[in-house]
Amino acid sequence: MNATTMNPATTHFGLPRTFRLGFRRIGFELRQYFRAGDQVFFTFLFPTLMFLVFATIFTGDIGEGPDAVSMATYYLPGLIAGGILLSGVQGPALEIAAEKSDGTLKRLGGTPVSPVTYFIGKLGQVFVTAILQITLLIVVAVVVYGVVLPTDAAAWARFAWIFVLGLVTCTLLGIALSSVPRTGKSASAVVIPIVLLIQFISGVYIAFAMLPEWLQNAAGVLPAKWIAQGMRSVFLPESFKAAEVSGSWDLGLIALVLVGWLAVGLVISRLTFRWIHRNG
Numbered sequence: 001m002n003a004t005t006m007n008p009a010t011t012h013f014g015l016p017r018t019f020r021l022g023f024r025r026i027g028f029e030l031r032q033y034f035r036a037g038d039q040v041f042f043t044f045l046f047p048t049l050m051f052l053v054f055a056t057i058f059t060g061d062i063g064e065g066p067d068a069v070s071m072a073t074y075y076l077p078g079l080i081a082g083g084i085l086l087s088g089v090q091g092p093a094l095e096i097a098a099e100k101s102d103g104t105l106k107r108l109g110g111t112p113v114s115p116v117t118y119f120i121g122k123l124g125q126v127f128v129t130a131i132l133q134i135t136l137l138i139v140v141a142v143v144v145y146g147v148v149l150p151t152d153a154a155a156w157a158r159f160a161w162i163f164v165l166g167l168v169t170c171t172l173l174g175i176a177l178s179s180v181p182r183t184g185k186s187a188s189a190v191v192i193p194i195v196l197l198i199q200f201i202s203g204v205y206i207a208f209a210m211l212p213e214w215l216q217n218a219a220g221v222l223p224a225k226w227i228a229q230g231m232r233s234v235f236l237p238e239s240f241k242a243a244e245v246s247g248s249w250d251l252g253l254i255a256l257v258l259v260g261w262l263a264v265g266l267v268i269s270r271l272t273f274r275w276i277h278r279n280g
Helices: 017-035 037-057 071-101 104-108 115-145 153-177 187-201 213-219 223-235 238-243 251-272
Strands: none
Touching: 017 037, 017 071, 017 115, 037 071, 037 115, 071 104, 071 115, 071 153, 071 187, 071 223, 115 153, 153 223, 153 251, 187 213, 187 223, 223 238, 223 251
16 A cells, blocks of 8 residues: 555545545536526626627728738637636636625635635636636637637647636636625625726727827736737737737737736735634
8 A cells, every 4th residue: 555545635646635625626616606697697608798799889890901800800809808807807706705705714614625625616617617708709709700710829829828827817816806895795896897997998898009098008017908918919910919009919028917917916815815714
């Protein structure tokens, strides 16, 4: 009998019990997520619904010559970035605030479930729902509006790292934001306006170049602006980078900003989240 078998803290796969329980909790978190009708509408379906609105109202092409793209194609990267923001920031912020308020965290504090297990479940739920959400959005874009997707493997590799890095960053910031609402009932009134405002000034619904310079400077420090810019580099022709503030996609700067915000989110969420035990 080897050490892994003898140690009750590990599974036969060698995974610590904390991680095993965390992976199991992902299923529980997903069931809770899809049972909440308002969560499904305002977080999961919202990017697709907004894409349908914009792609239906604004028709025609944008750009010149062979690089011209449909308005549906133009709006797709912004709405993908909006979906990442909703799944990563709004979802966890509302859920954790509600679970603090209704006593869920206090009950979990009296069980063997650790904070690490809890957040593995949350992060796993965010990744699964975000993947489903973005897949639905892209399928609607292709099937309903004939959006042509990139065929370059390098473009999809870029999509993957921006998606993963952006989603982890937004999730940590969502955990940090969950400490702002004073009660679960007030969470929606606090979180949703913040997320909606960030979307409007980050190039999700409005072309970033159309914003006043002072607002561009303010939004330029936010991760959503850089996620949207990165997604435009995936789905739009190279000529469109001339419309960016610097005239370039700035992929290195995108990675640097997102890593910086990831570190900020990790520190703030660590400082503000409290595992509530039954004894206090």
